[in-house]
Amino acid sequence: MFEGVEFANPNFFWLLLLLPVAGLWYYLKYQKDRATLRMPSTSAFGKQGILPRLKPALFIMRLLALAAIITALARPQTSDVSSRTKTTSGIDIVMAIDVSSSMLARDLKPNRLAALKEVAAEFIKERPxxxxxxxxxxxxxxxxxxxTTDKSIVLNALGEITYGQLNDGTAIGMGLATAVxxxxxxxxxxxxxxLLTDGxxxxxxxxxxxxxDLAVEFGIKTYTIGLGTNGNALSPVAYNPDGSFRYxxxxxxxxxxxxxxxxxLTGGQYFRAxxxxxxxxxxxxxxKLETTEIEEFKYYQYEEKFRALVLLAGILLLLEWVLRHTVFRSFI
Structure with missing residues (x-):
């Protein structure tokens, strides 16, 4: 019945402590009100019946009604929560990728360029x-x-990046200037x-x-990544007769x-991979360093559940009153 139910005013439950006190009071009063007559035998009076023994049930019904009213005062309710997010300040990011022949070195698997594209693709997916x-x-x-915000376009373009689309060499300044x-x-x-390079x-x-200096002038932070193992790496050194690389x-x-x-100079960091x-x-x-601020709005729709408890309390009190003035009238 109370699965998923919360109480708006739970402090009212402290009133439930009055119920055992009221029960103890009634028990003592009931014992005191019962007449005591000592006789050698009660056979002449015949059987008294079960109704007098059920008289405490009327008080129990009152207690149950009171418990229902206290629970109703605590305002049981269920809530339906819906949320909506709003991007309050996004980030514009340009990834400058070195595609020189040295990016085909095999110190990363299967080579530097392929490894970079795989990791960069995951990075793009995580920046929605x-x-x-x-x-x-x-x-x-x-x-x-x-x-662009269209990640499918960016991911497709990343997959199309290969060696051979540009003259060989490493123009770090031009790559950075184009990104700026x-x-x-x-x-x-x-x-x-x-900015990533291996040379x-x-x-x-x-x-x-x-x-x-241009990046600083336009307030652009630059993270630089040096790609390549320490020491020697298996890299393209010449062309084979068929046009393939010799490593x-x-x-x-x-x-x-x-x-x-x-x-x-630009307020970024340097990393070595x-x-x-x-x-x-x-x-x-x-x-983690470059996070986008997200504003989240939550909407709560509450459904009150106290009405059934008030109805239950009313039925118990009405039933108690009817029984008191009909069935139990001779014993009260």
Whole structure:
């Protein structure tokens, strides 16, 4: 009966403590009111019947009615809760992805670029309230997807990113500048770039420091990620006659001082991903650092349940009154 029921005024239940006190009072009064007559035998009076023994039932009915009234005063009710969320301040994010030939190195499985795309896809899915865009860069850079709330477009564009779409090289400055250009007109309260590279700046006509200064001017925070194991990695070193890559061990070179400088200057952080798990952990960390404010509205619809208890109390009192003045009239 009371499954899922809450009480608006539970303090009224303290009144239930009066019921055992009233019961004790009635018991003592009942014992005192009973006449006592000592006789050697009661056979001449015959049997008294069961009605006198049922007289306390009238008082019990009063107590039950009182208990029902007290429970009704506590206002039992059920509630139906509906909620609606509203994004109060979203985040605009541009992911700048290095697609140079070194991103095909196999120190991450199956290679750096494939591992990045898998982790980045999960990151995108976990940002339903933000606008996200993609920039790809190697020896030059271009906007793969402008910032948009349509995550299916972003995920499809991410899946299409491959090596060979741009001249080889690592133009960190141009990749960062293109990302800044995508965000400079944004009206979002928070603007973020996630810049990933596995090399050093060796191409392009925009210096990374210049691009970082532009990010600062437009209030854009930049998280930088250096991708690659420590030491040597199995990387493309030459072309085979059929056009495929020939792999060999090469020293992993990442300009960490530059990436740290960009992150520090723009208010972001620098991370180093040496394997798949660390890369995943880095995106999880960025996901926690850049949170979207959500305002939630809850609507409560209450249904009062006290009416049945009041009706029950009324029936008990009426029944008690009728029995008192009919069946038990001769004994009261």
């Amino acid at each position: 309230n933000d606008r996200i865009g993609l920039v790809a860069y190697a020896g030059e850079s271009y906007t793969k997807t402008p910032i 250009n995508r965000l400079k007109e944004s009206k979002a309260k928070s603007k973020v770039i996630i 050093v700046n060796n191409s392009g006509f925009i210096e990374p420091q210049t691009a970082a 060999g061990m090469r020293q992993v070179e990442i300009d960490e001082p530059l990436l740290k400088s960009i992150a520090s 040496t394997d798949n798990k660390k890369l995943e952990a880095i995106y999880d960390e960025i996901n």
